[in-house]
Amino acid sequence: MFIKLPIYQLIPDLKRQLEQHHQAILEAAPGAGKTTVVPIELMGEAWCKDRKIIMLEPRRLAAKTAAKRLADTLQEPLGKRIGYRIRHEGKESKETQVLVVTEGVLTRMLHDDPSLEEVALVIFDEFHERNLHSDLAFALCLQARDLYRDENPLKLLVMSATLDTDLLEERLGCATLTSQGRSFPVATHYSNKSLQAFQVIDEVIRLTCQAYREEPGSILVFLPGQKEIRQAANLLQQQLGHEAHLNILPLYGELSLKEQEAVILPATAPARKIVLATAIAQTSLTIEGIRVVVDGGLSREARFDANTATTRLHTRRATQAETTQRMGRAGRTEDGVCYRWWSEGQQHQLAPQAQPQIEISDLSTLVMDLAKWGVQERLELDWITPPLNSHWQQALDILTSLNALKTQQPLQLSAIGEQMSNLGIAPRLARILIEGKQRNNTKIASNICAILSEGDPFSQHHSDLTDRLRWLEGHHNVQSKRPKQSYLKAQQQWQKRSLQLTDQVETSANNTNSIEPLLISAFADRMGQRITQDHEKVRYKLANGRMASLNSQDPCAQSEWLIALDIGGHHGQNEDRIFLAYPIKLNSLINDFPELVSVKQHLAWSKKDARLLSESQRWVGRLCIDKKRNTVPSEEDISQAVCQYIRQEGLSVLPWNDMSKQLRARLQFAYQNDMNNSWPNCSDETLLAQLEQWLAPYLGKVTNQQMMNKLPLADILLNQLDWSQQQTLNQKVPARIEVPSGSTHAIDYCAQPPTLSVKLQEMFGCTTSPVFLNQRIRIELLSPGKRPLAVTQDLAFFWREAYPEVRKEIRGRYPKHPWPEDPMKAQATAKTNRALRSS
Numbered sequence: 001m002f003i004k005l006p007i008y009q010l011i012p013d014l015k016r017q018l019e020q021h022h023q024a025i026l027e028a029a030p031g032a033g034k035t036t037v038v039p040i041e042l043m044g045e046a047w048c049k050d051r052k053i054i055m056l057e058p059r060r061l062a063a064k065t066a067a068k069r070l071a072d073t074l075q076e077p078l079g080k081r082i083g084y085r086i087r088h089e090g091k092e093s094k095e096t097q098v099l100v101v102t103e104g105v106l107t108r109m110l111h112d113d114p115s116l117e118e119v120a121l122v123i124f125d126e127f128h129e130r131n132l133h134s135d136l137a138f139a140l141c142l143q144a145r146d147l148y149r150d151e152n153p154l155k156l157l158v159m160s161a162t163l164d165t166d167l168l169e170e171r172l173g174c175a176t177l178t179s180q181g182r183s184f185p186v187a188t189h190y191s192n193k194s195l196q197a198f199q200v201i202d203e204v205i206r207l208t209c210q211a212y213r214e215e216p217g218s219i220l221v222f223l224p225g226q227k228e229i230r231q232a233a234n235l236l237q238q239q240l241g242h243e244a245h246l247n248i249l250p251l252y253g254e255l256s257l258k259e260q261e262a263v264i265l266p267a268t269a270p271a272r273k274i275v276l277a278t279a280i281a282q283t284s285l286t287i288e289g290i291r292v293v294v295d296g297g298l299s300r301e302a303r304f305d306a307n308t309a310t311t312r313l314h315t316r317r318a319t320q321a322e323t324t325q326r327m328g329r330a331g332r333t334e335d336g337v338c339y340r341w342w343s344e345g346q347q348h349q350l351a352p353q354a355q356p357q358i359e360i361s362d363l364s365t366l367v368m369d370l371a372k373w374g375v376q377e378r379l380e381l382d383w384i385t386p387p388l389n390s391h392w393q394q395a396l397d398i399l400t401s402l403n404a405l406k407t408q409q410p411l412q413l414s415a416i417g418e419q420m421s422n423l424g425i426a427p428r429l430a431r432i433l434i435e436g437k438q439r440n441n442t443k444i445a446s447n448i449c450a451i452l453s454e455g456d457p458f459s460q461h462h463s464d465l466t467d468r469l470r471w472l473e474g475h476h477n478v479q480s481k482r483p484k485q486s487y488l489k490a491q492q493q494w495q496k497r498s499l500q501l502t503d504q505v506e507t508s509a510n511n512t513n514s515i516e517p518l519l520i521s522a523f524a525d526r527m528g529q530r531i532t533q534d535h536e537k538v539r540y541k542l543a544n545g546r547m548a549s550l551n552s553q554d555p556c557a558q559s560e561w562l563i564a565l566d567i568g569g570h571h572g573q574n575e576d577r578i579f580l581a582y583p584i585k586l587n588s589l590i591n592d593f594p595e596l597v598s599v600k601q602h603l604a605w606s607k608k609d610a611r612l613l614s615e616s617q618r619w620v621g622r623l624c625i626d627k628k629r630n631t632v633p634s635e636e637d638i639s640q641a642v643c644q645y646i647r648q649e650g651l652s653v654l655p656w657n658d659m660s661k662q663l664r665a666r667l668q669f670a671y672q673n674d675m676n677n678s679w680p681n682c683s684d685e686t687l688l689a690q691l692e693q694w695l696a697p698y699l700g701k702v703t704n705q706q707m708m709n710k711l712p713l714a715d716i717l718l719n720q721l722d723w724s725q726q727q728t729l730n731q732k733v734p735a736r737i738e739v740p741s742g743s744t745h746a747i748d749y750c751a752q753p754p755t756l757s758v759k760l761q762e763m764f765g766c767t768t769s770p771v772f773l774n775q776r777i778r779i780e781l782l783s784p785g786k787r788p789l790a791v792t793q794d795l796a797f798f799w800r801e802a803y804p805e806v807r808k809e810i811r812g813r814y815p816k817h818p819w820p821e822d823p824m825k826a827q828a829t830a831k832t833n834r835a836l837r838s839s
Contacts, residue, residue: 005033030328103133162321543621559583605645635700740828
């Protein structure tokens, strides 16, 4: 059977490439046989000598099943020439030539022996997934080869069905070896649906039932997450539950390894199975008997938010690479069929590849691994995709809060950080274990780590961690989602890890069974303060600035303060949900971890109180835990605080009146039109930018709104000018002018252009508009009742063309006022006809 696999055609070229150049890129379609054939074909090469081949797989189940297939090919039991090593489990011996591992295992191997002296070749299988550990291991292998393997270079092989070959070829400097063939063809059926037109889950159920009726064999259905798997399982049970020989099985990462292994076993005829799976079944995992794939077309990934140091779920369309991998699951052992709800045209519009995890993940574990390796800065290694600076900095901040770093620049681990890195586990869990050791409380620390690492054992239950710990100790009888034995096994593993903590960790004389210090040491940024409550939810603000909520009936919701140990949400939501929590007392935090509390002197204007508030505040992260009033601050501090308030709210908070508004407009008119003098710029932007220069000297005693309202803004603006400038302003940009009637009137400089409003009769005989700084002033001609009759900048035109019509229409309304036929010969006046006759 294996001799027919398409990958055999490339084996000679692959051997030649590795012999001559020490690195290779292999792209082979699903079912071509790369995982099963390549390691065995290469382990007999001369350059292997007595060294091993390490093959990386992205998941524990994939690693174990790949090793089993390789051993079966050699007709040997696992642990001889083929071995594997995964978390909590492994089989290998001195005879082992090919060791299949998960990426985290290789990282630990590199730390233990940076030269990898016992390794001839590292195979990165399913590299298209771009897992965080695979990117890290790849970068470390490149540097290890440069530093330690001059005589016997470490060989590297990257394999997948779908790769960004251009990027890899640039990094490795070699061409891609490509196998186009597949062992069995897969027919693809498109439904030509639009994602916006229906609920995807309904269409997936329809296609699954159609596939069950039309095609023999078992069916693999791809869905984005556990929620959709449960929903689909219920719907399929309703529609196909009467089928006597059908099993509907879930497959996702949180199932135990034993449960996952049971799912991949073949169904014995006449039985058939429908496997509802997440991306765990997408690559390098053969589920026996599958010949039909129904692709839900969606993928869910955890994306790290560097602003709040939390990870949220994001559902997106699957990429071309992912859909190709999924389709390939149907052609592993015989001709297959793939159903897609979208059109073939939409298939070509999908993104080619998923975004690498290094761009979307929490990097705290990666940064700690790099610090242990000796890396000093982010771009020191030859990354395929460099880590984002924002995520890198957030990782540094998280590790600093865990006391894992001595310094961030250069990157240097503290004594606690060294212990954490030696444990080879997630930084937060390592910190809990170390704190438990310091407080002579390793058992509770191990229990906590078992619950947090294995996942919440309870479903549809409240969030309190205490019940999970009591259940683990045998004091609480609740039905769990997974066998209790798996948690007890994990607890034993954590206990063993605690034994690795040597005397370098200072042990406290404080022997306590308190849980709070253990949790605070690792999750201080997840401490939450209750903010609001209604009949459905209680909302907490976390120390990282994020909002999170609990059901109002949850016992933890009665606590003013808690630690959110497990939180989750979806992309685009501004609030997370708390799944696992522990109530805390504020005094415990302050007494046990005083370094987490920072004191800030707060001086700011309160809009609510309409005054300046001066407080001494204590903060944990972005949570203000208490505050108290301070004595009267200095005039300089007051000025700065009021300036900050004005910048925040805008100039409208100042007490502008007509006088100050007109003066400001006159100054701005002069600034824009008089290039021969240096006038201040009175635009909003400039006044706000220069508050300290023109306004701050008058703010030293302004501590409330009443005092703010007394600011003489006109005088303050005028004080920017010396006496000579003030005289020039009055001459060139006068506030008032005399009109032909002999009266003086104000000019409105706030209008654009500046406008003179005057009774029409007061302008008789005048044919020109006033001109200031070469700008003609607009004239608004008013009726005797001071209503606008006309607006003009050309009086001669108005008298000649418009006045006759105005006179005809208006003089009947105001017969007591003069309306001469020839306004150019009439006397300009503000008086009535009678007053004119009597004068």
